[in-house]
Amino acid sequence: MSISRSVNRRAAVVGALLVASVVASLGPATADARNRDPVADIMNQAKYQRSRWGLLVTDLATGKTLRSLNPDQYFVPGSNAKLFSLSTAWDVLGPDHRFTTPVFRQGTMRGSTLDGNLVLVAQGDLTMGGRTKPDGTVDFTNFDHNDANALPGFGELTPEDPLAGLNDIAAQVKASGINHVDGDVVIDDRLFTKDTAQNAQQPTYPIIVNDNLIDITVTPTTNGKPATFDYRPKTATYTVEGTVDTVATGSPISLQATTSPTQPQVIIISGQVPEGWSTPIVHTFQVEDPPAFARTALIEALDRAGVTVAAPATGPNPDNLLPPTTSYIPNTRVAAYVSPVFSEYVKLILKVSLNMGANLSVCLLAVEQHQTDCLAGLSSIADFLTRAGIDPGGVALGDGQGATSNDLYTPETTVDLLTYWTHRPDFDRFRATLPVLGVDGSLAIVATTSPAKGHVAAKTGTLAGGDFVNDRAVLYAKALAGYIDARDGRHLSFIAVVNNSPLPPDPTTGVLDANNDLGAIAAAIWNKPKS
Numbered sequence: 001m002s003i004s005r006s007v008n009r010r011a012a013v014v015g016a017l018l019v020a021s022v023v024a025s026l027g028p029a030t031a032d033a034r035n036r037d038p039v040a041d042i043m044n045q046a047k048y049q050r051s052r053w054g055l056l057v058t059d060l061a062t063g064k065t066l067r068s069l070n071p072d073q074y075f076v077p078g079s080n081a082k083l084f085s086l087s088t089a090w091d092v093l094g095p096d097h098r099f100t101t102p103v104f105r106q107g108t109m110r111g112s113t114l115d116g117n118l119v120l121v122a123q124g125d126l127t128m129g130g131r132t133k134p135d136g137t138v139d140f141t142n143f144d145h146n147d148a149n150a151l152p153g154f155g156e157l158t159p160e161d162p163l164a165g166l167n168d169i170a171a172q173v174k175a176s177g178i179n180h181v182d183g184d185v186v187i188d189d190r191l192f193t194k195d196t197a198q199n200a201q202q203p204t205y206p207i208i209v210n211d212n213l214i215d216i217t218v219t220p221t222t223n224g225k226p227a228t229f230d231y232r233p234k235t236a237t238y239t240v241e242g243t244v245d246t247v248a249t250g251s252p253i254s255l256q257a258t259t260s261p262t263q264p265q266v267i268i269i270s271g272q273v274p275e276g277w278s279t280p281i282v283h284t285f286q287v288e289d290p291p292a293f294a295r296t297a298l299i300e301a302l303d304r305a306g307v308t309v310a311a312p313a314t315g316p317n318p319d320n321l322l323p324p325t326t327s328y329i330p331n332t333r334v335a336a337y338v339s340p341v342f343s344e345y346v347k348l349i350l351k352v353s354l355n356m357g358a359n360l361s362v363c364l365l366a367v368e369q370h371q372t373d374c375l376a377g378l379s380s381i382a383d384f385l386t387r388a389g390i391d392p393g394g395v396a397l398g399d400g401q402g403a404t405s406n407d408l409y410t411p412e413t414t415v416d417l418l419t420y421w422t423h424r425p426d427f428d429r430f431r432a433t434l435p436v437l438g439v440d441g442s443l444a445i446v447a448t449t450s451p452a453k454g455h456v457a458a459k460t461g462t463l464a465g466g467d468f469v470n471d472r473a474v475l476y477a478k479a480l481a482g483y484i485d486a487r488d489g490r491h492l493s494f495i496a497v498v499n500n501s502p503l504p505p506d507p508t509t510g511v512l513d514a515n516n517d518l519g520a521i522a523a524a525i526w527n528k529p530k531s
Contacts, residue, residue, distance in 0.1 A: 038524040039067075042517050043498075047510075051501045056411040057494040057525055060422055060483075066492070066529045071415075074396075074408040075497045078461030078477035081402030081409070082358045083417060084395055086346050087430075088384040089361035092368055095343035095426055099125040103169055103335040104328050105178070106321075112179035117321055118309075120169070120298060121188040121328065122206035122291075124364050125339045126357050129165030130210050131158050131348065138344040142444035144352040145215055148282040151508070152253035155282035157217070162210035162233040163297055165337045170301035172335035184311040185299050186321050187291040192367055195374040198359040198399035204374065205290045206363075209297055211356060212287040214238055216257060217280035220246045220273045227273050230280075236314050237296045238285075242269040249276040257285040264288075265314070291317035343426075347433040350459055351441035358400035390416045402461060405476045411495045414481050418493040431457050434482050437522055447519030451487070452526035458482025460518075461497070464507070475501040475511070480518050486529050496521055 043053055055069040065071075101123045107116015131139045141156035148155025161167070191206035198204065205212065210233055218229045227244040244255065255271035267285050287293045292315065299313040311318075339345075349357035365377030378400075382392035394413025398406050421427050435441030438453030442460040447453055461479030466472075481495035496518070503510035 039521050042521055042524075045517075047504075047513075048498060048501055051498050054411045054495070054497045056415045057484075057492055057529060058415050058419065059529070060419060060491045060493055063419075064531070066531055067525070068411075071411040074410055075479070076405050076463055076477040076499050077402050077407055077409045077414075077497065078463035078479055079353045079355075079358075079402045080414065080459055080461035080477075080479040080481050080495075080497070081395075081397055081407050082350060082353065082400065083414065083459050083481060084381050084385075084397065084409070085358050085361050085400035086349060086433075087417060087421070088381045089365055090342065090346055090430065091384050091387075092365060092380060093342050095341060095346070095429055097342040099123045099339040099342075101125050101128065101165070101169070101337045101339075102328075102333050103173060104332045105334050106323060106332070107183060109177075112177055114178050114181045114183065116181075117183040117186055118173065118178075118181055118302075118334070119186045119188050119322065119328075120207075120294070122191055122294075124191055124206050124208075124360060124367070125165070125337070126208055126345050126348070126360055127165075127211075127339070128209055129160075129168060129337060129339075130162040131160050132164060132340055133160065136340050136344075138340050138348045140348050140352050140441070142352070142440055142442075144354065145213060145282055145284055146211055146352070146354060146356065148215075148284050149255075152255065152283075153277065153281050155284070156279075157215055157232075157282060162215075163301060166209065166294070166298050166301040167304070169298065169335045169337050170305035170307065173302060174305040174307050176334040178307055178334060181302070181307065181309045181311075183309075184318050184321060185295055185302070185309055186319065187295050187298075187317050188322050188325075189291045189317075189319075190322070190325055190372075192363045192372045192374055195359065195363055197375055198362065199355060199401065199403055202286065202356055204356060204359045204363055207290050207294045208356070208360075209233070209287075209290070209294050211354075212290045212293070214240070214257075214267060214285040214287065216240055216255075216267070216269050216283045216285065218244050218255065218269070218273050218283060219280045220275050220277045222246060223248050223275045229269060231267075233297065235293070235297045235300055236265075237287075237293050238265055238267050240267045240269055242267075244269060245272045246275050247272045249274050253281060255281070255283040257283055259288070289316070291319070343429050343433065346430075350433045351435055353442050353460060353462075355401040355403070358402075360400075362400035385413075385417070388417070388420045390420060402463060402477075405463065405465070411497065414495045415493050418481065418483065418495075422493070431483060434459055437519060443519075446515045447523055450519060450523040452484075452519075452523035455485045455487075455526050456482065456522045458484075458494075458522065462511070464503070464511075467502070470502075472505065473503040473507040473510075475503055475514065478514050478518070480522065484522065484526050484529075486525070487527050488529070490529060492525065492529055494522075494525060 437456035479497035
C-alpha cells in the first residue's frame with residue numbers, strides 16, 4: 001500500500017493493510033429489494049458522491065465481459081501498481097530465481113589469519129534470511145512491521161531471526177578456515193545506486209537487513225506506570241532508551257522513535273500505550289545507514305561464530321577499501337548466502353503490499369539491463385506487456401509501489417494482465433501470491449463471515465494524501481484486482497477502483513469502511529457475476 005508523500009499526520013494513519021472498492025454509476029437501486037444491485041448500492045453511497053469508479057469483470061473461460069464501467073479510462077492505482085512491477089520481475093528473473101550473496105577475502109592467508117579484508121557483495125536480497133522458515137518458504141504476518149507506525153497497534157513480527165542470513169555467512173567464513181581478519185569488513189553496495197526516486201521516505205538499497213528497520217516492541221503495564229520495551233535486531237549500531245507511559249484502557253496509542261541529538265547511536269522511544277493491550281505494540285525506526293548497519297551486524301555475527309576482526313565493529317562502511325567490481329575471483333569466495341526462490345518474495349510483497357519490495361524489483365530490473373539507476377527498470381514493464389500482447393499505453397508508472405497520483409492504469413489493461421497470467425504454466429503459483437478474501441494478507445479482516453470468504457484472490461491498492469484546506473485526508477485511490485471463483489462455478493478476472501474519496505475525521509475508520517465495502521462488492525460479484 002502507498003501513502004502520498006504529501007500526507008498529513010492524520011492521513012498517515014491510513015497505512016497498510018487496505019483493500020479497495022468497486023462500484024458507481026451502474027445506476028440507482030430499484031425500489032424492489034429483490035432486484036437491487038448490491039454493487040450499485042455501494043457505489044451510490046453519499047460518501048462516494050464526488051468519486052469516480054472503474055469496474056471490469058470478465059469470464060475467463062469465454063472472455064465475455066460481465067460488468068463494465070469506464071474500462072478504458074485512466075485511474076490512479078495505488079498499490080495495484082505492484083501487479084505490473086512484480087509481474088515483470090517474475091517474467092524477467094523467473095519464479096525460481098535465487099539471490100546468492102557472496103563474501104570474498106581480499107589479501108593473503110597466514111595460517112588461519114586473513115591479512116586483508118572480507119567483502120560482502122550485496123545482491124538485492126530482500127530478506128537475507130530474516131523471514132525464511134525451515135521449509136524454505138518466506139514468512140509474513142497479515143499486518144507487517146513496515147506498516148506498524150501507520151497503523152498503531154496492528155503491526156506484527158515474524159518469529160524468525162532477522163540476522164539469520166548474516167549468521168549463516170559467518171558460520172561459512174569460520175568453516176573456510178578463517179579465525180581472524182587482520183583488516184576490515186566491507187559491504188559492497190554498488191549493485192545499484194541508492195534509490196530515493198521511488199520512495200524518498202524509505203530509500204532502496206542493495207543491502208537489506210530486517211527491511212532496514214529496528215523493531216521496538218512496547219508492552220503496557222498498569223495505568224500510571226512505565227511500559228516495558230524490547231527491540232530487535234540487537235547490534236552495536238543502536239541501543240534503545242526512553243520512557244513510554246501506560247495510560248488508561250481505550251486511550252490512543254502514540255509512539256515516537258528518534259535518535260538522541262547528542263548520541264546518534266541511541267534511539268529514544270517515547271509516548272503512551274493503553275493498559276490492557278493483549279500483545280506487544282510494534283513501533284519501528286528506520287536504519288539511517290544500511291551498509292554501515294549491515295557491516296556492524298556481520299562483524300558481530302563473525303564474532304559469535306568464532307572469527308575475530310581487527311577493525312572496530314561500529315563506524316561507517318569503509319567503501320574506500322572496495323576493489324574494482326570485476327576483480328572478485330571465484331577461488332577467494334569464502335561464503336555465500338542463497339535466498340529462497342523469487343516467487344516466495346513476490347508472495348511476501350503482494351500479500352502485505354510491501355513497498356520496499358516492489359521498488360526493489362524495479363531496481364533489479366534495472367540491473368538486468370546493466371543499469372545502476374533504478375528508474376531505468378521501469379522500461380522493462382513496457383517490454384514485458386508488449387511481449388504479453390498487452391497495450392503498454394494502458395499503464396503509466398513512476399515507481400514500483402504505486403506511490404503517487406501520477407501513477408495511472410486502466411481497468412482494461414489490468415484485466416488483460418490478469419487474463420494473461422491464466423495462460424501461463426506458472427499461473428497457480430502466481431495466484432497463490434495474492435491476498436485471499438477473509439483469510440490472509442491485506443484482505444485478512446475483510447468479509448470474514450461472508451460465503452465468498454476464500455473464493456477471492458486479489459491485490460489491494462490504496463493511496464491517501466492530506467487535504468490541508470479542509471483538514472482531512474483523501475483517498476486518491478482504492479482498488480482491488482484479481483480473481484474470483486464464483487458461486488455458479490465460473491472463474492473470473494476483475495478490477496474495481498475508485499478515485500478521490502474524502503475520508504471522515506477518523507481516517508482509519510474510513511479506510512476500514514472502504515475495506516468492508518470492497519469485501520461486499522467482491523462477495524456480490526462472487527454471488528452473482530452478471531452477464
